[in-house]
Amino acid sequence: MGIGCGKHYIIMTNRPKDPGLKVTYYIRKYLEERGAACIICADNETEEQIRLKEGGDTYRSDCMIVLGGDGTMLKAARETAASGIPLLGVNLGTVGYLAEVEPLALDLALEKLLREEYTIEERMMLSGRVLREDGSGETAQVHALNDVTITRRGPLQIIQFRIWVNGQVLNSYGADGIVIATPTGSTGYNMSAGGPIVEPGASLILLTPICPHTLNTRSIILRAEDEVVVEIGERQSGQEQEVEVNFDGSRCLILKSGDRLKVTRSDKTTSIMKLSELSFLERLHRKMSE
Structure with missing residues (x-):
């Protein structure tokens, strides 16, 4: 059994920031090859539509992987507020305070995700x-x-x-x-x-x-x-x-x-998944130095 066996993920994508869904499909392929199940939400679907797509309210995602910038993360936060699904942001935007994963570190982030090497922060x-x-x-x-x-x-x-x-x-x-x-x-x-x-x-x-x-x-x-x-x-x-x-x-x-x-x-509350060990102050310093 692979490390991703039995895990379910939703990939929510800001389509203009991922032309042709290149990064989206890469993530799905990476996760499915390791035994995980994925669905893609790239056309402004709501959480209710996602559940219907899966055949009812029983579908439960282990994580929503959000591709875009902080605006896409905020949209995801609104749509998952009732369910409590944790969010992992992949920054395809500019500043990216909420979306912590940069594209160059994507493989490492996905590996950590599958191995459950993360913490979850509850944001008010x-x-x-x-x-x-x-x-x-x-x-x-x-x-x-x-x-x-x-x-x-x-x-x-x-x-x-x-x-x-x-x-x-x-x-x-x-x-x-x-x-x-x-x-x-x-x-x-x-x-x-x-x-x-x-x-x-x-x-x-x-x-x-x-x-x-x-x-x-x-x-x-x-x-x-x-x-x-x-x-x-x-x-x-x-x-x-x-x-x-x-x-x-x-x-x-x-x-x-x-x-x-x-x-x-x-x-x-919004559950934000954290893979990095960098503190908020370290991330803030990096962002302000860019």
Whole structure:
């Protein structure tokens, strides 16, 4: 019996980053030759479609191998949040903080995977709901591994925010937007907006304004258990403001003046498979030196 006998893998591929699925087919061939079973998901299939493809809900993958960049990893995280399937990222993108395996080290990574020479990190996620000012109720819950961001929509005007934490008013200010991030998301939009970089295994919530129109507004670090509510104000002219809320840069909701976004720690987590013994600080140093 081979070392991969009885193991099942899903290969999720960002097709534009793997033209002709060259790397995808290579991974499948490598794993199947060693006794493992693989299915390929390269056409934006959801996890439910993957299960149906396998003939029902009983199919259980040992790992989802994600080919692309961090954006593809975030998509995979959303689709596996309910199942807890661990993710292994192969970086076919640029920076790749989440996708740790580089193409030149692919064979070694697959060998470690088959031999179960890895650790699994549980990363916290955020959960967001929109509370409508018109009384129409809350939207469905949406989960995010990296961040929930509010950005302007339409004319280039300042967004007026009012922020509560655990029911108490924290601050009010005008800005181009706000990032509510997890430690995993600290190296994403949060970092670009000037927020701190945090070890991804930590448990906390980051609030970082995007281009704040004041001199005394900085990032704020909160407990993971805190509840954050952001209310959208009116434009300075008194007209209704319209903004976008994005979950991991993908799922988009529209908010208007008076609407509130409630963000808390999600009851879901993302399982990230780690093959390398490099620490977060070592990986961070390498990425920043590239």
